[in-house]
Amino acid sequence: MYEIIKAIAEPNRLSILKMVRTREMSAGQIAESFGSITRPAVSQHLGVLKKAGLLTEKREGTSRLYKARPEGFASLKEFLEEFWEPRLQKLKTVVENENNEK
Amino acid sequence: MYEIIKAIAEPNRLSILKMVRTREMSAGQIAESFGSITRPAVSQHLGVLKKAGLLTEKREGTSRLYKARPEGFASLKEFLEEFWEPRLQKLKTVVENENNEK
DNA sequence: CACTTACGTAAGTGTAGACTAACATATTTT
DNA sequence: AAAATATGTTAGTCTACACTTACGTAAGTG
DSSP states (O other), X not given: OHHHHHHHSSHHHHHHHHHTTTSOEEHHHHHHTOSXXXXXXXXXXXXXXXXXXXXXXXXXXXXXXXXXXXXXXXXXXXXXXXXXXXXXXXXXXXXXXXXXXX | OHHHHHHHSSHHHHHHHHHTTTSOEEHHHHHHTXXXXXXXXXXXXXXXXXXXXXXXXXXXXXXXXXXXXXXXXXXXXXXXXXXXXTTHHHHHHHHHHHHHHO
């Protein structure tokens, strides 16, 4: 769980997550959209995010495509919900049931 | 929002939050239950948590009593929910309505 | 008003981690 | 197989920050 918090507790990493939330992006594309930091820095951030289970990596040719992995956030969400609002636990079940019905 | 993530991205601070989740505790009491770190260190952590809006402080004589402040987590919870599962937004409204009915 | 109690604050130190530059690796192209 | 492309890895630097020691402060007590 801590790995996740640490992973998102860094501005550039959170920016990366936002970028790959809806679409796949290559490491190079991600690095380009950063004016400030270099490609190796991005690569290292991707490593941290991937290790925390927040990204999927797909190799395609010489490129590697990254995409956010929502399931990776599950343990953090659960922690927050249980910690602050035990009542939400009930609702979580409702959501899961809805999803199963689809 | 970042202030909140940074605040909980430190093991001792998260421990403090767990301690004062259900009951009020003085700074001294909190410091005592840490075998490892000193009282000033705890005091500094309390400052960070308070600044992030995660704690309430109540002065009582020479003591200061701290307690977790669930509302402080709202923006982080909202961010996570919206970021990963936009569908939960719907449920959030349900919860709020339930609470209003009480 | 001195003294004690319960704190916060400031200054200085050590370390984790974010960064860059240089190098290594893997896949495609010629 | 050499060259080009896209990327990861390593070594070293610099800064943020968690920590301790020493000091400052504010509220009770004799």
